[in-house]
Amino acid sequence: MRHLLAAVLLAILSAFSLPASAQQSRYLISADPIADTPPGVQAWRVQYWTTNGNGARFAVTGIVAAPREAIPPRPRRVIVWTHGAWGVAEKCAPSLSPKFFAATAGIDAVRSGYVVVAPDYIGLANPTMHPFLVGADTAQSVLDGVRAAREIPGAAAGSRFAVWGESQGGHAALWTAISARSYAPDLTLIGTAAAAPPTDLAANLREGSDKNARALLLSFTLHSWSTLYGFSLDPIVNRTNQGIVRRLAQNNCVNFDKKPKLGTILGILTIVRATKNKDIARIEPFGSFARANSIDAARVPGPLLIAQSSNDTIVAPAVTRKFAKAVCRRGTQLRWIDMTGDHGASARESAQETIGWITSRFDGNPPPNDCRRI
The missing domain is CATH 3.40.50.1820 (Alpha/Beta hydrolase fold, catalytic domain)
Incomplete structure (x- = not known):
């Protein structure tokens, strides 16, 4: 019994010695x-x-x-x-x-x-x-x-x-x-x-009037979802442009105070052209995932x-x-x-x-x- 009480007392004292x-x-x-x-x-x-x-x-x-x-x-x-x-x-x-x-x-x-x-x-x-x-x-x-x-x-x-x-x-x-x-x-x-x-994620990625901003946000989305869930980008962009999507997402943070670098501008223009007639709402599994997260x-x-x-x-x-x-x-x-x-x-x-x-x-x-x- 004495040993048990000592153990309990030690535990209490230890607790009080810890930061809150x-x-x-x-x-x-x-x-x-x-x-x-x-x-x-x-x-x-x-x-x-x-x-x-x-x-x-x-x-x-x-x-x-x-x-x-x-x-x-x-x-x-x-x-x-x-x-x-x-x-x-x-x-x-x-x-x-x-x-x-x-x-x-x-x-x-x-x-x-x-x-x-x-x-x-x-x-x-x-x-x-x-x-x-x-x-x-x-x-x-x-x-x-x-x-x-x-x-x-x-x-x-x-x-x-x-x-x-x-x-x-x-x-x-x-x-x-x-x-x-x-x-x-x-x-x-x-x-x-x-x-x-x-x-409505697909509608927002499709209907925003700033096509360059849409391309950058689409690149963030495609890179994130393909990396996390293994979604193939093949139905949306070719292999060369998949590399551009990755670089845009990996190298760029949104900054309203600075003009983007030339490489970023050229990459965005490439994705604008490559995705001009692409609607992720109609491309699986992106469409279903966009609807699930709307x-x-x-x-x-x-x-x-x-x-x-x-x-x-x-x-x-x-x-x-x-x-x-x-x-x-x-x-x-x-x-x-x-x-x-x-x-x-x-x-x-x-x-x-x-x-x-x-x-x-x-x-x-x-x-x-x-x-x-x-």
Whole structure:
């Protein structure tokens, strides 16, 4: 009996000697403070565990930001920022960029008292292929990012959260809404906001009016899906152009501040010509996979906000509006924001109204419904 009591006492003392994060962490691997942050913001570069849609486990990364002030008596409200397309190469992770804070519209919410969780997703800043526009894989990495943030004592993140994303991140936000209840019942989603979201993937890759942007995004998609799932590119491009697709995806991160290199321009023009009459909706297995990872309006819970510019040349406005009408037919409460700027400004242009809408959801106010005017 004496030996048993000694063993129990040793176990208790050992537990108390561990850091709080080591005692409590189930998802969080590490949280390293970031020195250079915007005024009033504290942030951590995090690594945490997630699983993909097939249950495989991955260590992924991201950034968690919170107000630089005393920990409040109640847990802070959480917004998950789901980023737009930065690329599919490991080096393209937003958390690796020195411009992360300037480029991340969601950081504005920290000034309103929110914890902002900004996942990189699987395959960015970690050595596996990024599942570009793959719904379940992305959603689960987003939800596990919230869980990881809750294990950072200084963040004081609560279990109630909203998700807000732009472009690829709009697709991620909608998939997060679809997956939240089943994958993360310990969390409570209070609202979903999507700026310029790709909803019908094949239609978006076909109907965006900027053919050069379409070619680059198609290259990201083809490289990601063929690498992860073994889909042959032969029905879409010949062997020479398959090499160009790979190089475009492996060598390029999206950068709105710099003009692309000559080799990138020539590669994009080649893919524009090679895919001019190709519609992945009609080419298997790409068509079926695109449909499986598009957004089913019937599965997206409300309340919902969608912001879309009528001048967007990358995410076709008509495709987004068609999706919004389908959501409304399901009786989902939808806030619709019309904009006139370019695609890259979608979240910035709608940020003030979106953060206000999210705050109203946390406050428990009845959500507005714009379905009659869409």
